[in-house]
Amino acid sequence: MSAMNRRAASGAEEFASASDEVRQIYVELAGRPVERQCIRRTECCQFKLTGLTPYLTKGEALVAARALRATGRTKLPAEIDGACPMLESQSGRCLIYADRPFGCRTHFCAAAGGPMARREVVDLIRRLEKIDAQLGSDGPRKLPGAVAAALAEIA
Ligand code: SF4
Numbered sequence: 001m002s003a004m005n006r007r008a009a010s011g012a013e014e015f016a017s018a019s020d021e022v023r024q025i026y027v028e029l030a031g032r033p034v035e036r037q038c039i040r041r042t043e044c045c046q047f048k049l050t051g052l053t054p055y056l057t058k059g060e061a062l063v064a065a066r067a068l069r070a071t072g073r074t075k076l077p078a079e080i081d082g083a084c085p086m087l088e089s090q091s092g093r094c095l096i097y098a099d100r101p102f103g104c105r106t107h108f109c110a111a112a113g114g115p116m117a118r119r120e121v122v123d124l125i126r127r128l129e130k131i132d133a134q135l136g137s138d139g140p141r142k143l144p145g146a147v148a149a150a151l152a153e154i155a
Pocket residue numbers: 042044045084085086087093094095096097100101104
């Protein structure tokens with residue numbers, strides 16, 4: 001194996017390991033005794049209307065990008081009417097719901113119970129930030145840019 005191929009292989013392993021850790025954080029979040037009920041109304045996916053766009057750490061962006069790739073897409077879908085690009089316009093559903101970012105799970109959707117208090121999830125946030133730093137990120141980015149960059153990295 002050439003040095004370049006070895007570097008690519010170790011980068012892929014690092015991304016896979018980070019993705020596994022992030023998914024474990026999502027599992028632990030789901031197990032928290034905080035009552036929330038997302039019924040996929042997708043109101044919080046309407047960034048332009050809410051004026052709020054989730055910020056993603058790099059690990060979350062990698063998980064989202066890998067999930068999008070698993071749908072057969074290699075590029076971020078176009079944003080329609082200021083909604084999240086992951087919101088499929090025809091079905092009105094999230095393309096990556098099972099792998100949606102942390103902010104989409106601790107959402108600000110009133111119907112689902114409002115935002116989780118930071119103290120309820122701060123330990124999980126710290127772990128996401130640690131993975132972000134380990135991946136050499138400069139910090140969380142808005143969802144569209146974060147996922148587009150992650151897609152380019154895993155291409
Ligand atoms: S990733 Fe999915 S759940 Fe999160 S804002 Fe986008 S469409 Fe909504």
